[in-house]
Each structure stands twice: as C-alpha cells, then as structure tokens.
Amino acid sequence: MAGWLDGHLVGVVDGIAFGLLLFTIAVGLSLVFGMMDVLNLAHGTLYLAGAYTAYALSDGTLPGLLLALAAGALVGALGGAVLTLLTQPLARRGHLDQAVLTLGITFIVADLFAAAFGGEVLPTDPPTPLRGTVDLLGHTYPTYRLVFIAVAACLAVLVHLLFERSSLGALVRATVADRDMVRAQGVDIRKVLYGVFALGAALATVGGVLGAPILGPGPGVDESVLVLSLVVVVVGGLGSVRGALAGALLVGQVQTLGVALLPQYAPFLLFGTMLLVLVVRPHGLVPSAVRT
Amino acid sequence: MSTPGTPRVVGALVLLGLALAPFLLGSYAVATLSRILVFALLALSVNLLTGWTGLPTLGQSAYFGVGAYTAAIVAKNLTDVGPLQLLIAAAVSALVAVPTGWLAVRARGVVFLMLTLAIGEIVHSAAVNWKPVTGGTDGLSGIPPVVPLPGLPALELDGLVHFYVLAVFLLLLAAVTRLGATPFGLALRGIRDNEPRMKAIGHPTRRYALTVYCGAAALAGAAGSLWVSVQRFVSPGDAGFEIAALALLAVVIGGAGSIRGTCAAAALIWLTRDHLGNLEAVAGRGPLLLGLLFVVAVYTLPRGLAGIRLPRRPNRKRTA
Numbered sequence: 316m317a318g319w320l321d322g323h324l325v326g327v328v329d330g331i332a333f334g335l336l337l338f339t340i341a342v343g344l345s346l347v348f349g350m351m352d353v354l355n356l357a358h359g360t361l362y363l364a365g366a367y368t369a370y371a372l373s374d375g376t377l378p379g380l381l382l383a384l385a386a387g388a389l390v391g392a393l394g395g396a397v398l399t400l401l402t403q404p405l406a407r408r409g410h411l412d413q414a415v416l417t418l419g420i421t422f423i424v425a426d427l428f429a430a431a432f433g434g435e436v437l438p439t440d441p442p443t444p445l446r447g448t449v450d451l452l453g454h455t456y457p458t459y460r461l462v463f464i465a466v467a468a469c470l471a472v473l474v475h476l477l478f479e480r481s482s483l484g485a486l487v488r489a490t491v492a493d494r495d496m497v498r499a500q501g502v503d504i505r506k507v508l509y510g511v512f513a514l515g516a517a518l519a520t521v522g523g524v525l526g527a528p529i530l531g532p533g534p535g536v537d538e539s540v541l542v543l544s545l546v547v548v549v550v551g552g553l554g555s556v557r558g559a560l561a562g563a564l565l566v567g568q569v570q571t572l573g574v575a576l577l578p579q580y581a582p583f584l585l586f587g588t589m590l591l592v593l594v595v596r597p598h599g600l601v602p603s604a605v606r607t
Numbered sequence: 608m609s610t611p612g613t614p615r616v617v618g619a620l621v622l623l624g625l626a627l628a629p630f631l632l633g634s635y636a637v638a639t640l641s642r643i644l645v646f647a648l649l650a651l652s653v654n655l656l657t658g659w660t661g662l663p664t665l666g667q668s669a670y671f672g673v674g675a676y677t678a679a680i681v682a683k684n685l686t687d688v689g690p691l692q693l694l695i696a697a698a699v700s701a702l703v704a705v706p707t708g709w710l711a712v713r714a715r716g717v718v719f720l721m722l723t724l725a726i727g728e729i730v731h732s733a734a735v736n737w738k739p740v741t742g743g744t745d746g747l748s749g750i751p752p753v754v755p756l757p758g759l760p761a762l763e764l765d766g767l768v769h770f771y772v773l774a775v776f777l778l779l780l781a782a783v784t785r786l787g788a789t790p791f792g793l794a795l796r797g798i799r800d801n802e803p804r805m806k807a808i809g810h811p812t813r814r815y816a817l818t819v820y821c822g823a824a825a826l827a828g829a830a831g832s833l834w835v836s837v838q839r840f841v842s843p844g845d846a847g848f849e850i851a852a853l854a855l856l857a858v859v860i861g862g863a864g865s866i867r868g869t870c871a872a873a874a875l876i877w878l879t880r881d882h883l884g885n886l887e888a889v890a891g892r893g894p895l896l897l898g899l900l901f902v903v904a905v906y907t908l909p910r911g912l913a914g915i916r917l918p919r920r921p922n923r924k925r926t927a
Contacts, residue, residue, distance in 0.1 A: 354717050405905065410717050411663050412905050415859050418852050419901025426895035538848050542728040545721040553718075582732040589725060590710050597713060 349554015365523020
C-alpha cells in the first residue's frame, strides 16, 4: 500500500486539488437548490465567467490574481442576483421551467463568450511567484496546486462555519425549514434568497478564477463543469455542505486516479461510482439535515 | 376559434406538404425537413418520459447516439437495408437503457434530470474516447446510402431518403399515438400526476418507469438510425448535450405531453437553429437565438407547460 501510494502520490494529491475545486463550484449549486429550491443549470457558466475573468485580468503577478478574485466575486454576486431575479417569477411553476430558463441563459452566455474570446481553450498561467514546482516526498509538484489546495480548504471551512455554526447560517436554515415563521419574525425573506444565490454564484466564479490554471476557460467547459457539479451534488446529497465536500473529494479522486489507472474506462468509472453510491445511499453520502 | 375538424385539416395539409416537398424544394431544404422529422422522433421519445410520465430527461441524446453509431457500424459492416439497421439500433439502445434506466428510475424530479444528464455526458465522452469503434472526434463517415427494403435500389438522392424517413416517421408516430391510448399509456400519466396513489392501487410504478425508459430509448435509437440514413455520417456532437437540451425544450414548448405540440415545437427549434442562424445579420449566432427562444418561451408560454411540472420537491413523501 505504501509503495502504491508513493507511485500514485501525485495522482492522489491532484485528485484532492480537483476535488476541492469541484467543491468550491458545486457547493453553491447544492445550496441554491437545497435551500432555495432553484435548479440552476447555468452554474457551469458561472465557473466559465470566473475563468475568463482570470484570463482577462491575469498579468502574472499576485496583485493581478487578487484583482481577478475580487472582480470574479463581484461578477458572481451580480450573476447570482440576476439569476434570482429571473427565476423568482418561475418559482411556483416548478423545476422544469427553471431548467429551461437557465439552459437558455447558458446558451446565450456561451455564445457571447465565444464571440468575445474565440473558440479555443485559453491557457491561463498562475502568477509568477507560484509558477514553479516544489518537492513533495521525492516528487516534483506544481506549487500553484498546493497553494490552491490550501486556499480551497480554507474556503470549505469558512462555508461550513458560515452555514452550520453562525447565526446567519441558522437564519438561512430556518428560512428553508419554515419560511412563514421566519417572515413572521420580521425578516425580509427576499434578502436571504438573494444572499444565498449571490454567495453560491460567487463561490462558483471564485472557483473559476482560482481554477483557470487547472481547468482553463473555453467552449464546452461550462457544460463539463455543470455535469461534474451535478454528479457531486447527487453523490454528496442535495443541500448539504459536508455532502458537497464528500462528493467532490470522491469525484475528484475517481476522475484523476481513474484517468491515470484505467484511462479507457474513465467515463464509466464516474458513472459506476454514482451508481454504487446511489444504490447504497439513495439520498447521497451526507443528506441534508434540514430537508429529508 | 377552431372547430373540432381543424387539427385534422392542418395535419392533412402538413402531411401533404411533407410528401410533396421533394418535388417542390431544393435538396438542402428537403434534407432539413428530413432532419426535422428525425429530431421530432427524438423529441417524441423525450415526451414519453417527460410529457407523459413526468420524468424530466436531459440524457436522451445518449440513446440517440448509441442508435446512430450502431446503425453506422451495421451499415458499414453488415447490411445497407435501412429497416434492419433501424431494428438493430433500437434494440441496442433499449439494451443500453436497461442498466442506465435501472439507476435513473430510482430517482424522481431533479435528481432524475441530473442522472440522465450524467448518463448523456458519459455516452458522449465514450463516443469521443472509444476511437477504435466510434472513430473519436472524427466520427464515422463513408456510410453507404440506405436501401429501404431488400431488393430495392439504394437511395442516393436526398429526396428519396426523405420518403424513407417520412414513412418510418409516420409508422412510429402512429405507434406512439396508439400507445398513448392503451392502459399502459394512461398508467404513465397516472405516475406523472400522482405516483403514490398509483402505487397504492397496486401498480408497480418503478417497473412501469423502467419499461417506458427502455421504450423511449428504443425510439431514440430508431431516430439515431434515421439520422445516419440522412447524414451518412455520425460524430460525437450527435450524442451531445445540445441535442438532449433541444429535445427537452421541444417537449416543454410543445406543452402538456401533446404529440402534435411536440412535433411542432421540434420543427420550430430546428428551423431556429439551422435557418435563422444562417441569416446574414445573425450568421453563426444559432446558440444565441436558441437561448433567447428558451428564455422567451418559458416566460410567454406558461400554459403550454401545464401538466408537465416536476414535483415541487424531489423525493418528498406526499400525503395524497
């Protein structure tokens, strides 16, 4: 086992990095659906928006990255607010209408991006100070990915604390459980809805900014990110932060180790994992505590 | 406004137009009509699941793709007789649907949608990666022209292929229409409207769902086979997300599980994509127009959507 781990250490660490990237993206999808009951199939587009922001603003310096992060978060928060505005009239009409609306938005934005940035995948370099490699138990490993793991892990902890431990998180969960009761307490429900959607969307765009050197912007990336996020959410359990983390880490490992070990079966491994998890735990690894 | 006879008159006129098209229109326009018929069959397959049974699918392109690749391989290696290709393609698609459908019908609502989307994406990546069989991103070309029945000459011209496609389309349309009136077809609508009650009165609803899932896959596979007869080419794009999304949209715009509505919406969507997108002012902006069509349709056609809502919350136990 130790020898095997040594041989695949880089793959495992890559899997963690990819898993944490998926978590940063998918947790917003999970929360927005689990808490606000809005199905957002434009979620991959938010990642793409973040990745293009990184491409447009990255000048190879750390301040450039920070600027891109701030701009990406702003783009995401605005995108989330617009999506709330657009989906609210459809709230009573069900998920299929939300699916059609958000798919339409996906098509429109993808076309605009293609017109602005062309049809190629744009390679995005990490800032110069993070461009090298470090020694990882005898293996060389890209510095940026290690830094990414650290940053994304912090984000995961923050999101967890915000939703599970803070009074703000309690307010959001209460809104999910009993909207009328929260309204009776004098809280403006709409603010909670806008806030959750803006935060979830901003996490996806921040994921795009940070993830651009790992999964660069280009046509079709929105779609593959959406599919991976949906798999993460289904495997992890809808509307649960810890579920999204568990699902993302699992899918990350399957994707990277699967490609390394069994390249010809990689797509089927993802499906097989999903099959296995859903047969054993039909509601996902960590079902939401609020909604069962 | 309309008398009960009106739809029948409109239907007869549409049919007449479709039958006469090869004598009146150019080759490209006729091929477009054939593609619309194929796409309408795919949309009807989505209608079986989404419109009738209330299972929203974004993965029907998977079975369309499996059928298309199967037909292409059969055409190149086994036989150029179209109905044989079609039967084998439908059978293989239905077979692939057994394990994937078994997983998918465990879920309802949005989780079903997510599972089918993932299934579609996996078949798409298999089409890209399984190069020895699918030819990778290059796809499969050099497919011989289709022979409509053993002994007849191969159909080289788009107009003749159109008659073959139209004949198969009408057969399958009749079969789907007939199915809608059977007890099974009514049971599917029962699942859509109130599954717990259907279960309570003794219907094995999950088995029904799996049956219709496999049937819909066979129909999508048959459409895939026709696609190959029209295009004489198949590539991973034909098994892609866009096709699946468009087919779902056709059902949503069509409204309330209506067969006629689905076919009309399929034509509207295909024309938007291929023809409006080719107009000079908006050349190459097909996706933009389609997206706008999605958005406008969802706000302006709420009544077209009646009856095919998802349950408000998936997996919630309803007290019926």
